[in-house]
Amino acid sequence: MSTWILNAMKWNPETGTTERKHVRVEGGVIAEWRDGSETPNMDGAQVVDAKGKLISPGLIDMHVHLREPGFEYKEDIASGTASAAKGGYTTIAPMPNTRPVMDTPDTIKYVLDKAATEGVVRVLPYAAITKNELGRELTDFAALKEAGAIGFTDDGVGVQNAQMMKNAMALAHSLGMPVIAHCEDDSLVEGAAVTEGAFSRKHGLKGIPNESEAIHVGRDILLSEATGVHYHVCHVSTEQSIRLIRLGKQIGVNVTSEVCPHHLLLSDEDIPDNIDTNWKMNPPLRTPKDVEACIQALEEGTIDIIVTDHAPHSEEEKARGMARAPFGIVGFETAFPLLYTKFVRTGRWTLDFLIGKMTSKPAEIFKLPYGTLAVGAPADLTLIDLEGEREVDPASFLSKGRNTPFAGWKLYGWPVLTMVGGNVVWTEENGINR
Ligand SMILES: NC(=O)N[C@@H](CC(=O)O)C(=O)O
Ligand SMILES: [Zn+2]
Numbered sequence: 001m002s003t004w005i006l007n008a009m010k011w012n013p014e015t016g017t018t019e020r021k022h023v024r025v026e027g028g029v030i031a032e033w034r035d036g037s038e039t040p041n042m043d044g045a046q047v048v049d050a051k052g053k054l055i056s057p058g059l060i061d062m063h064v065h066l067r068e069p070g071f072e073y074k075e076d077i078a079s080g081t082a083s084a085a086k087g088g089y090t091t092i093a094p095m096p097n098t099r100p101v102m103d104t105p106d107t108i109k110y111v112l113d114k115a116a117t118e119g120v121v122r123v124l125p126y127a128a129i130t131k132n133e134l135g136r137e138l139t140d141f142a143a144l145k146e147a148g149a150i151g152f153t154d155d156g157v158g159v160q161n162a163q164m165m166k167n168a169m170a171l172a173h174s175l176g177m178p179v180i181a182h183c184e185d186d187s188l189v190e191g192a193a194v195t196e197g198a199f200s201r202k203h204g205l206k207g208i209p210n211e212s213e214a215i216h217v218g219r220d221i222l223l224s225e226a227t228g229v230h231y232h233v234c235h236v237s238t239e240q241s242i243r244l245i246r247l248g249k250q251i252g253v254n255v256t257s258e259v260c261p262h263h264l265l266l267s268d269e270d271i272p273d274n275i276d277t278n279w280k281m282n283p284p285l286r287t288p289k290d291v292e293a294c295i296q297a298l299e300e301g302t303i304d305i306i307v308t309d310h311a312p313h314s315e316e317e318k319a320r321g322m323a324r325a326p327f328g329i330v331g332f333e334t335a336f337p338l339l340y341t342k343f344v345r346t347g348r349w350t351l352d353f354l355i356g357k358m359t360s361k362p363a364e365i366f367k368l369p370y371g372t373l374a375v376g377a378p379a380d381l382t383l384i385d386l387e388g389e390r391e392v393d394p395a396s397f398l399s400k401g402r403n404t405p406f407a408g409w410k411l412y413g414w415p416v417l418t419m420v421g422g423n424v425v426w427t428e429e430n431g432i433n434r
């Protein structure tokens with residue numbers, strides 16, 4: 001079965017503009033590009049008229065929470081992958097902080113089987129570093145790799161013990177696998193819900209200090225240097241972490257890192273005074289100085305990629321108040337429009353820069369065959385409407401989670417069609433196509 005996508009606007013890095021193109025997809029891969037002025041032979045093909053929408057490689061999100069198994073009331077693989085598809089994502093990497101934790105080959109296989117039958121995008125699971133993410137005993141890395149895990153992480157918590165982390169890195173390195181770290185020193189955090197900053201001072205709240213993140217980043221860069229492992233830092237949020245990652249890269253340590261849209265767009269000074277828990281996430285929103293440091297770190301390459309850390313929770317859980325509500329916000333269905341509107345339309349970034357941080361760069365650092373529209377590549381792509389303005393409406397999300405601080409924001413850059421391996425899995429017009 002072959003499909004022609006006609007009249008799509010494709011970025012040309014040589015000219016720094018978009019050009020009208022037709023593309024043929026066959027056997028799940030990109031088969032051929034034609035200039036928009038030509039009329040290709042489309043006999044027997046399915047035809048999609050892109051009507052001048054942008055064509056981008058499918059977005060890749062290397063940090064997400066699908067909540068299955070165990071927390072299906074928050075999200076499941078069907079709803080989470082649907083939400084991802086609607087956000088323009090074609091490949092996502094779920095974290096293992098499920099119930100049970102994804103710390104055995106069986107749980108990894110369960111997630112992969114579910115994703116194959118009920119999912120609509122590619123799902124590349126991580127496995128836990130330690131059993132039950134308790135930080136006490138390493139999981140069976142070789143067996144987890146064999147089952148299909150793409151890396152090891154205890155996301156949700158930091159690995160507190162340095163020797164445990166060093167052992168994990170040495171073992172992962174021997175298997176050619178990366179270690180992905182949620183960086184947080186528990187002893188510095190204890191019970192705080194927001195960053196140490198203007199908001200915590202104003203409301204007399206205990207704050208989460210920047211060092212609680214950066215101490216782990218520094219420790220782990222040294223351990224990565226000692227072991228040689230590819231070490232990837234989760235959701236970077238502080239200036240201090242950035243300084244350390246920059247130094248690590250300068251001296252040749254195999255370290256990469258990611259940042260979330262909310263840490264690029266919001267600071268603790270934006271948190272409303274009514275203390276809405278949709279502004280509670282881990283790491284917390286930091287100071288404006290940290291926000292600018294994150295933006296610049298992405299621009300200079302110290303931070304490599306953008307991830308959502310899509311972290312759905314139920315309304316009941318988020319209604320428990322700032323101290324007791326769980327950390328986390330949803331991300332799939334707002335990430336691209338937020339970043340496109342706030343960084344590309346304002347002229348700070350090129351379209352190509354933004355898309356690279358969400359497609360080719362994650363593919364490069366995690367050695368994935370996606371994130372490109374080259375002939376022969378898997379036909380994972382997204383059509384995006386760069387001109388229509390729309391309000392963020394959590395009620396319209398395909399995610400079960402409604403927990404976002406971006407409700408009501410007026411944005412551009414909404415995906416309209418998502419294709420995975422040559423199959424149209426979602427359209428704005430007809431929704432999910434399983
Ligand atoms: N980011 C969050 O605020 N929450 C994540 C955990 C995590 O990513 O550390 C979750 O699982 O809910
Ligand atoms: Zn985390």
Ligand SMILES: [Zn+2]
Pocket residue numbers: 063064065095155156309311
């Ligand atoms: Zn996470």
